[in-house]
Amino acid sequence: PARAATPPVGLGFTPVRPNSGDAVVVPEGYEQRIVLRWGDPVVPGAPEFDFDDQTAEAQERQFGYNNDFCTLLPLPDGRRLMVNNHEYTSEEFLFSGYDGENPTEEQVRIAWAAHGLSVVVVDRSDDGAPTVVLDRLNRRITLNTEFEVRGPAASSELLKTPSDPSGRRVRGTMNNCSGSVTPWGTVLSGEENVHQYFAHADRVTDPRTKRRLDRYGFMAGESERKWERFDSRWDLGREPNEANRFGWIVEIDPHDPDSTPVKHTALGRLKHETATVRVAEDGRVVAYMGDDEAFEYLYKFVSHGTMKPGGSAHARRHNMSLLEKGTLYVARFSGDSPAAEIDGSGALPADGEFDGSGEWLPLAGGAKSYVPGFTAEEVYVFTRLAADAVGATKMDRPEDVQPNPVNGRVYCALTNNSNRGTPGHAPVDETNPRIGNKHGHVLEMDDDATGTRFSWTLLLVCGDPEDSNTYFGGFDKSRVSPISCPDNLAFDRHGNLWITTDSSAALGANDGLYAVPVDGPQRGCLKQFLSVPRGAETCGPVIDDEFVLVSAQHPGEVDGADADHPVSHWPDGGDSRPRPSVVAVWR
Ligand code: FEO
Numbered sequence: 379p380a381r382a383a384t385p386p387v388g389l390g391f392t393p394v395r396p397n398s399g400d401a402v403v404v405p406e407g408y409e410q411r412i413v414l415r416w417g418d419p420v421v422p423g424a425p426e427f428d429f430d431d432q433t434a435e436a437q438e439r440q441f442g443y444n445n446d447f448c449t450l451l452p453l454p455d456g457r458r459l460m461v462n463n464h465e466y467t468s469e470e471f472l473f474s475g476y477d478g479e480n481p482t483e484e485q486v487r488i489a490w491a492a493h494g495l496s497v498v499v500v501d502r503s504d505d506g507a508p509t510v511v512l513d514r515l516n517r518r519i520t521l522n523t524e525f526e527v528r529g530p531a532a533s534s535e536l537l538k539t540p541s542d543p544s545g546r547r548v549r550g551t552m553n554n555c556s557g558s559v560t561p562w563g564t565v566l567s568g569e570e571n572v573h574q575y576f577a578h579a580d581r582v583t584d585p586r587t588k589r590r591l592d593r594y595g596f597m598a599g600e601s602e603r604k605w606e607r608f609d610s611r612w613d614l615g616r617e618p619n620e621a622n623r624f625g626w627i628v629e630i631d632p633h634d635p636d637s638t639p640v641k642h643t644a645l646g647r648l649k650h651e652t653a654t655v656r657v658a659e660d661g662r663v664v665a666y667m668g669d670d671e672a673f674e675y676l677y678k679f680v681s682h683g684t685m686k687p688g689g690s691a692h693a694r695r696h697n698m699s700l701l702e703k704g705t706l707y708v709a710r711f712s713g714d715s716p717a718a719e720i721d722g723s724g725a726l727p728a729d730g731e732f733d734g735s736g737e738w739l740p741l742a743g744g745a746k747s748y749v750p751g752f753t754a755e756e757v758y759v760f761t762r763l764a765a766d767a768v769g770a771t772k773m774d775r776p777e778d779v780q781p782n783p784v785n786g787r788v789y790c791a792l793t794n795n796s797n798r799g800t801p802g803h804a805p806v807d808e809t810n811p812r813i814g815n816k817h818g819h820v821l822e823m824d825d826d827a828t829g830t831r832f833s834w835t836l837l838l839v840c841g842d843p844e845d846s847n848t849y850f851g852g853f854d855k856s857r858v859s860p861i862s863c864p865d866n867l868a869f870d871r872h873g874n875l876w877i878t879t880d881s882s883a884a885l886g887a888n889d890g891l892y893a894v895p896v897d898g899p900q901r902g903c904l905k906q907f908l909s910v911p912r913g914a915e916t917c918g919p920v921i922d923d924e925f926v927l928v929s930a931q932h933p934g935e936v937d938g939a940d941a942d943h944p945v946s947h948w949p950d951g952g953d954s955r956p957r958p959s960v961v962a963v964w965r
Pocket residue numbers: 465555556570651670777865
C-alpha cells in the first residue's frame with residue numbers, strides 16, 4: 379500500500395531487530411560512543427575510577443550509579459549542561475565479594491554518594507556527539523546534599539525529626555527515577571521507590587502512623603542495604619517522620635552549582651516517576667505526574683501564579699516559586715463502551731477503541747483540603763490515602779506523563795501490572811483492559827490544561843504484534859516492532875513519540891528505544907531504534923536533532939550475576955565488569 383512507501387517524517391531508519399546481545403545495537407549507518415560511565419570524574423579534580431579501591435570521598439565527585447533520566451540544557455556559550463539521575467545502587471555489582479548481611483560503613487557511604495544526580499558541562503566534539511568537560515559548573519547531588527522543603531507542607535509537624543526540628547531541611551535525595559526540564563530552565567526529578575531504604579516499620583506502634591507507612595510499602599525488619607546500622611534516620615522505629623521527607627518532586631537549578639535544591643510539597647508525596655510541566659494559555663503552569671506502582675494513580679497540579687517570561691534573575695526566582703502554590707488533582711477515568719465488552723482479553727470493544735472521558739478530582743489547593751477527613755497537610759504528605767478516599771482510578775503503573783509539544787495531547791506510559799483483574803485485585807476497566815497486563819500500554823489524553831475534564835484513548839496496547847491482544851494505533855501490525863513495558867517518553871521536533879522500555883525480557887529480548895508517529899496515516903507505526911545490553915533497562919532518552927542519548931541502566935543485572943560473576947562486560951569489553959553509562963547515537 380502507498381502509505382508504507384514513505385517513512386514517517388524524522389523516522390527513516392531501518393528498525394533494529396529484537397536481540398539479546400551484550401551491546402547497544404543501533405540501525406545501519408548509525409554511530410555510537412559512550413559519554414559518561416559510573417565512576418567517571420564529574421567534579422574537577424575527582425579521581426579516576428578504581429573499582430578495587432573505591433571510596434565514598436571519590437564517589438561523591440564521580441558519576442553515580444544506575445543513571446536513569448538524562449537531559450541537556452543550553453548554556454549561553456553554546457555548550458550544554460547534561461543532568462542525570464542516579465536512581466539506585468545494586469551493591470552486589472558495586473563491590474567485589476559483597477556480603478549483604480554485613481556491609482561495611484565505607485560501602486554504605488559509597489552507596490549514599492552513588493545516589494542523587496550529576497550535572498556536567500558537555501561540548502560538541504568532532505564527531506558531533508557530546509563530550510564531557512570538567513567545568514566549575516559540574517556538580518554532584520547525593521544523599522548528603524542539603525535540600526530545602528518548600529510549599530504548603532514545609533515546616534509541618536509531619537516532617538520534623540530530631541536532626542531537623544524546622545521540618546524544612548532534608549539531607550539528600552534518593553531513588554531519583556525520571557525527570558524533566560521546566561519552562562524556566564530548571565530540572566525536576568522524582569523520588570520514586572523510597573520505601574526500600576527504611577527499616578523496622580513493625581516497631582511503629584501508633585496505629586495511624588503504621589497505616590500511613592503501610593500504604594507506602596514501608597517494611598518490617600532490617601532493610602535490604604542495612605543503612606539503619608550506620609544512621610538512625612533509616613530506622614522507622616526511632617525516626618518515623620524521616621520517611622515523610624522522601625517521595626517528593628525535587629527541583630534543581632543546574633545553572634548555579636551553589637544553589638540549594640528544593641523538595642516541593644505542593645505536588646504531593648508518592649512514588650514519583652517525575653513531573654512534567656506545560657504552560658497553559660493563561661500563563662499558569664500544569665505538572666503531570668505518575669505514581670509508579672501497580673494500581674496507583676495519575677495526578678496533575680495547576681499553579682495559582684502565572685509564568686513570567688524572560689530570563690532575568692527576578693523572573694527566574696518568581697517562576698521557581700510556581701510549584702509551591704496551586705491545586706493538586708487525581709484522575710478518574712470512564713470508558714465509553716459497555717463494561718461487558720471489556721472482557722480482559724485485550725480484544726477491542728465494538729466501537730473499535732479503548733477510549734472515553736475523565737475527570738480531575740481536586741485533593742487540595744494551598745491550605746485548603748478537598749478531601750473529607752484530611753487536613754491539607756495530610757493530603758500533601760499522604761497523597762495516596764487522600765486519592766483512595768475520593769475514588770480515583772487505579773492504573774497499571776503510571777510512569778512518564780508528557781505533553782506533546784506539537785499536538786498538545788498528553789501521553790502516559792503504563793508499564794505493566796501482572797495482577798490486574800486477578801483474584802483479590804481490581805478488575806479490568808476500559809483504561810486498563812487486560813487481565814495480568816504483562817506488556818503495558820500507552821495512554822493518550824486530550825486535556826484542558828487548567829480544567830477538570832479530559833478525553834482519552836489508548837494509543838498502544840503493547841506486546842508482540844502477532845498476538846491478537848495488542849493494538850498499535852490502528853496501524854497494520856505486520857509492519858511494527860514488538861514492544862513491552864513502556865517507561866520513559868520523549869518527543870522529537872516533529873511530534874513523534876519516543877519510548878524507552880523496562881523489562882522487555884517479557885518478550886525474550888533486551889530493552890530498547892522505540893519511535894512512533896502519533897498523527898497522520900502512520901499513527902501507530904512503531905519502530906525500534908536501538909537496543910541496550912543484556913540485563914539493562916533503557917532510560918533517559920534525549921532526542922536531539924543531531925543525536926540521541928540514552929541511559930543503559932543496570933547492565934548485566936540478571937539473576938545470579940554479580941561483580942564477581944558478570945554476564946555483561948558492557949561498555950568496557952573484555953572481562954570487565956558492567957558499568958551503567960550514557961551513550962550517544964548519531965548518523
Ligand atoms: Fe524507576 Fe518507574 O521506574
